Amino acid sequence: MAEQVKTKMVNGIDMDVLQSTVNAIQEEPELGKCMFRVSNKWLGANHNCTTVTSFYGAKQEIDHKQSFEIHADEPAILAGQDQGANPVEHLLNALAACVTTSMVAHAAVRRIHIEELESELEGDIDLQGFLGLAKDVPKGYTDIRVKFKVKADTDNIERLKDLAQYSPVFNTLINGVNVDIQIEPK
Amino acid sequence: MAEQVKTKMVNGIDMDVLQSTVNAIQEEPELGKCMFRVSNKWLGANHNCTTVTSFYGAKQEIDHKQSFEIHADEPAILAGQDQGANPVEHLLNALAACVTTSMVAHAAVRRIHIEELESELEGDIDLQGFLGLAKDVPKGYTDIRVKFKVKADTDNIERLKDLAQYSPVFNTLINGVNVDIQIEPK
Numbered sequence: 001m002a003e004q005v006k007t008k009m010v011n012g013i014d015m016d017v018l019q020s021t022v023n024a025i026q027e028e029p030e031l032g033k034c035m036f037r038v039s040n041k042w043l044g045a046n047h048n049c050t051t052v053t054s055f056y057g058a059k060q061e062i063d064h065k066q067s068f069e070i071h072a073d074e075p076a077i078l079a080g081q082d083q084g085a086n087p088v089e090h091l092l093n094a095l096a097a098c099v100t101t102s103m104v105a106h107a108a109v110r111r112i113h114i115e116e117l118e119s120e121l122e123g124d125i126d127l128q129g130f131l132g133l134a135k136d137v138p139k140g141y142t143d144i145r146v147k148f149k150v151k152a153d154t155d156n157i158e159r160l161k162d163l164a165q166y167s168p169v170f171n172t173l174i175n176g177v178n179v180d181i182q183i184e185p186k
Numbered sequence: 187m188a189e190q191v192k193t194k195m196v197n198g199i200d201m202d203v204l205q206s207t208v209n210a211i212q213e214e215p216e217l218g219k220c221m222f223r224v225s226n227k228w229l230g231a232n233h234n235c236t237t238v239t240s241f242y243g244a245k246q247e248i249d250h251k252q253s254f255e256i257h258a259d260e261p262a263i264l265a266g267q268d269q270g271a272n273p274v275e276h277l278l279n280a281l282a283a284c285v286t287t288s289m290v291a292h293a294a295v296r297r298i299h300i301e302e303l304e305s306e307l308e309g310d311i312d313l314q315g316f317l318g319l320a321k322d323v324p325k326g327y328t329d330i331r332v333k334f335k336v337k338a339d340t341d342n343i344e345r346l347k348d349l350a351q352y353s354p355v356f357n358t359l360i361n362g363v364n365v366d367i368q369i370e371p372k
Contacts, residue, residue: 011230011231012230012231012233013231013232013265014265017262017265018265021263021264021265022317022319025313025314025317025319026319029312029314029319029320031313032312032313032314032317032319032323033310033312033313034310034311034312034313035308035309035310035311036272036274036275036278036308036309036311037275037278037306037307037308037309038271038275038278038279038282038306038307039282039304039305039306039307040279040282040283040286040304040305040306040307041303041304042286042290042300042302042303042304044197044198045197045198045199045290046199046287046290046291047198048282048283048286048287048303050278050279050282050283052271052275052279055261055275057263057313058263062261062263064261064268064271065261065262065268066268068270068271068275070256070271070276070279070283072279072283072284072287074287075241075248075250075251076203076251077207077243077244077248078207079199079200079203079204079207079291082250082251082252084254085224085238085250085254085256086222086283086287087280087281087283087284087287087353087354087355088222088280088284088354088355088358089222089223089224089238089241089254090256090276090279090280090283090284090355091277091280091281091284091355091358092222092223092224092236093224093226093236093238093256093258093276093280094273094274094276094277094279094280095273095277095365096224096225096226096234096236097226097234097236097256097258097272097273097276098258098273098274098276098277099367100226100228100234101232101234101258101260101272101273102316104228104231104232105232105265106318114228116228116372117227117228117234118225118226118227118228118372119225119226120223120224120225120226121223121224121225121226122221122222122223123221123222123223123363124219124220124221125220125221125222125354126215126218126219126220127211127218127219127220127243128211128215128218129354129357130288130352130353130354131208131211131218132292132352133208133211133212133215133218134215137218138357138361139352139353139354139356139357140354140355140356140357140358140359140361140363141354141358141363142363142364143363143364143366144363144364144365144366145365145366145368146365146366146367146368147368147369147370148367148368148369148370149369149370149371149372150369150370150371150372151371151372152371154371157369157370157371160369161367161368161369164367164369166316166318166325167273167316167325168273168274168311168315168316168325168326168327169273169274169276169277169326170325170326170365170367171315171324171325171326172274172277172326172327172359173326173358173359173362173363173365174362174363174364174365175324175326175362176359176360176361176362177309177326177327177328177329177330177359177360178328178329178330178360179281179329179330179331179332179356179359179360180329180330180331180332181285181332181334181347181350181356182331182332182333182334182347183333183334183335183336183343183346183347183350184333184334184335184336184343185335185336185337185338185340185343186302186304186335186336186337
């Protein structure tokens with residue numbers, strides 16, 4: 001069957017690169033340990049900017065090809081100037097990006113070809129929690145819904161849903177994570 | 187004491203706007219219910235783009251002043267083209283932005299003046315989990331560390347640490363959240 005012939009590129013991903021990373025970590029698990037980092041600077045009011053420059057992985061410091069700057073602000077109704085998506089929208093972006101990437105990469109490894117992939121996400125927050133107006137109202141998201149539309153062999157659609165479960169951001173969100181906050185004078 | 191005179195702007199935030207939002211939600215809790223949304227489109231390989239346009243809050247649909255586009259990709263070692271921060275870096279951005287904004291806004295309400303605020307975040311992920319190479323290794327972040335440096339009255343630094351706890355993204359991450367994923371053919 002022609003579609004099962006192994007090609008170098010699947011879903012736009014170079015399978016040689018992906019497979020060599022997988023093989024290397026399988027042989028030497030220490031290579032899989034990563035530390036991702038960002039730095040953030042407050043720019044006044046609700047506006048702040050994150051810079052992403054480098055990370056640790058494969059037992060070495062690795063620079064991105066370029067630094068990335070990501071702005072966050074709040075809309076006028078939340079007393080901001082609307083100079084960027086707000087932090088909880090950025091969280092939905094992280095989830096959308098991660099589930100998409102995870103699905104595409106895991107599909108590629110299984111030779112499932114994806115032609116198009118889009119998603120719509122929405123999440124519920126009651127601001128009474130954040131504002132400290134009601135102690136019994138959670139401060140964070142209570143529910144997030146992700147709806148994908150995919151153009152692919154229909155036989156594979158349920159498999160793709162399973163592959164979404166590999167997403168690191170999805171797993172961080174459903175399981176929770178330890179977050180330690182320290183603050184010191186500048 | 188001069189510093190306790192109530193001024194309209196604290197930490198760059200218009201206190202009249204912030205206080206009127208707080209008062210309105212306190213009087214009519216339904217106004218606090220928000221639904222934030224993003225849409226995402228896969229652009230091939232590990233590259234995808236999120237668009238943020240509008241949200242629901244204060245019992246109405248509200249458009250941002252402009253749409254925001256946020257790109258995600260992976261570095262070369264993870265088989266990407268490095269055209270944006272990767273999804274787990276975007277998650278750290280969401281956390282950095284949210285704790286910063288929460289701290290600044292809650293400080294403003296308490297008339298705690300902040301002159302400068304910066305943070306460094308790092309998070310640990312072992313790729314063996316994401317790659318499905320070891321079932322006992324978590325797929326998401328296991329630990330995230332946030333280090334703030336703040337220029338403010340030193341008496342207030344411990345209070346600022348407490349105010350960080352109001353952050354919606356922080357609370358979502360430490361408590362976990364329900365995430366429902368649906369997928370349908372396009």
